[in-house]
Amino acid sequence: MQTLFPPESGESNESSKNLDPKQSPWLKIKQQLKELIEPDEFDKWIAPLDSKSHSDDEVVISLPDMTSYQVILDRFIDQFDYCKATLGLQVFFRFEIEGTESTASEVFEDDSSTLNELLSHNEVSDPDPQPDYTREPSSPVSRALTHHSQLNTEYTFQNFVNGPSNQFAHASCLAVADAPGQHYNPLFLYGSTGLGKTHLLHAVGNKVLKVKENAVITYITSERFMNEMIYCLRFNKMWDFRRKYRNCDVLLVDDIQFISGKERTQEEFFHTFNALYEAKKQIVVTSDIFPQDIPDIEDRLRNRFQWGLIADIQPPDIEHRVAILMNKADKQGVPLSQHVAEYIANHAKGNVRVLEGALRRVAAFAALQGVPIDIELASQILQDVLGDTGTKNITIESIQKIVAEHFKVRVADLKSKKRQRAFSIPRQIAMFLSRNRTQSSFPEIGAGFGGKDHTTVMHAVKKIEQDKKRDIEVKTHIEAIERKLDQLH
Structure with a gap:
């Protein structure tokens, strides 16, 4: 079985002391690797490798093909680094595929559990800044890797x-x-x-x-x-x-x-x-x-x-949701009628994933029970997702809170009778959003704003609708508040 590090007997450290100091860095590393890797694996993947050149800070290793490059990175790069550290070599490995002019450096992925252990370390200094490569052309190896x-x-x-x-x-x-x-x-x-x-x-x-x-x-x-x-x-x-x-x-x-x-x-x-x-x-x-x-x-x-x-x-409207459902059903081979699609789209509102989940549940039940997909079946299966999921978390109170935070006023100011512009505009915008983002009636909205008359609410909604079309500042405020409301879903 292949080992990542040598046994604790000290054999590897002893052999490293006997290395000829005149040897190239690659020959030293290769000799160390022979002790760490199973003979069959070493002969197949490491022995054929050769160093084309080396300097005090870089070793250029020649590989026969792309497969060898990927195997080295996937299976042996940790042993390479271990040997480097054991020998006290401060060198950078650069791999070159035979037949290409450019070289490729190592590519590391974050699949190991080490990364999860490091998530809490947000402030880590760069111990050894390296040259900027922004103007170097991408190597053939890196281009080949992008195909995966x-x-x-x-x-x-x-x-x-x-x-x-x-x-x-x-x-x-x-x-x-x-x-x-x-x-x-x-x-x-x-x-x-x-x-x-x-x-x-x-x-x-x-x-x-x-x-x-x-x-x-x-x-x-x-x-x-x-x-x-x-x-x-x-x-x-x-x-x-x-x-x-x-x-x-x-x-x-x-x-x-x-x-x-x-x-x-x-x-x-x-x-x-x-x-x-x-x-x-x-x-x-x-x-x-x-x-x-x-x-x-x-x-x-x-x-x-x-x-x-x-x-x-934006969230899809009813026609768009129906089109999405029909498209998904067609790809999955689910016999879905237009009427059933409209029923699901009307009641399972929200994002596309909600629609897909509703369709899968209905289709799975129909297939297991051997019954056709109709409105009655959809109603029965989707009882827990029926209703307006897109607005179920949005209430007059939540709108008042977000509007107050946005304009830096108190919720009590929105419910008061203060007529200063600093309070009246936020109040009218909050009423407008309450009408458009909830199912509340004009009297219900008025009651939520300190007992205002329903005609006051109607006037506010109509005024903001007009201002939104001609006043870019009002439009910007409304869009910013609506983005915050969308996050309540």
């Missing part, structure tokens, strides 16, 4: 159900995929969870790869970006990290809001962003929150998110 990226090939523009709620975001992503780095850079997509942001992100990468097969597409979640950075900081591999993320053609980052409060991660992403932007490489970022609303994030990074184009994705 984490892009989901099922997420394409062809199977994305386009509608009024996501039409602008869809068109923006198409434009970016057709001409990466030329228009709308960066592209920032935001919207509540389950509305298709990740689907569009993968669709951009898949379309670029379809047109240009050797394009370097890097898809990463912000959490994974942070984990990899922490790992590389801890083990002095920031050179590899920066080379990986600053030498891609398209960088796709999902859920960027999770770097909130992570100052070291924000700093590294800031420099990565700058390197790619200056090289005219495409950056696409998604978030559940509008850039201005992301808490605990540096202003310089927030500003860069707004350099290009910001496209929002």
Whole structure:
């Protein structure tokens, strides 16, 4: 069985003392590796390797093919590092595939449990800053590795159900995929969870790869970006990290809001962003929150998110939800009538995942019971999800609280009779939102605002509807408050 480290008998340390100091670093390491790795494995993967050149800080190792490169990284790179440390060598491994001119450095993934143990260490200094690689061309090896990226090939523009709620975001992503780095850079997509942001992100990468097969597409979640950075900081591999993320053609980052409060991660992403932007490489970022609303994030990074184009994705309307259901049913081979789709869409509101879950439950029950899918069956199965899930958490009280926080007034001021503009505008906006975001009647809203008459509420709703169309400041306030309300879902 292959061992990662030598036995505690001290044999390895003894042999390291007997090494010829005139030997090249690679021969010393290779001799050490022979003691750590099973003979069959060593003969197959390590023995054929040769060092093309070396210096005080770098060893260039020649590999016969891409398979050997991947095996070394996946199975033996820890032993390489152990030997380096045991021998006291401060060298960097650079791997070169025979037949290529460029070399490739190590690529590290964050699959080990070590990363999870490091999550709490947000402030780690870079012990050994390395040269900037932003102007070096991507190597053939790194380009080959991108073909094994984490892009989901099922997420394409062809199977994305386009509608009024996501039409602008869809068109923006198409434009970016057709001409990466030329228009709308960066592209920032935001919207509540389950509305298709990740689907569009993968669709951009898949379309670029379809047109240009050797394009370097890097898809990463912000959490994974942070984990990899922490790992590389801890083990002095920031050179590899920066080379990986600053030498891609398209960088796709999902859920960027999770770097909130992570100052070291924000700093590294800031420099990565700058390197790619200056090289005219495409950056696409998604978030559940509008850039201005992301808490605990540096202003310089927030500003860069707004350099290009910001496209929002809203919850789908009834027609769009029906279209999504019919599309999903067709792909899954579920016989779904238009009437049943409309019933599910009307009652299982919310994001796309809610719709998919409702469809799966109805289809599974029908298949197991051997009965057709009709409205009666849908009503029976979906009893616990019926109702307006999109607004069930939004009440007059919750709207009053968010509006008061937004305008920095008290909830009591919204319910008072004060006529100063500083109070009347927030009050009218709160009434407008209460009418549009809840099922409350005009009298009920009036009662919630200190016993106001229903005609006062009607006047406020009509006035804000008009002001929203002609006053950009009022429109901006309402959009900001609605984004906060959407997070209550």
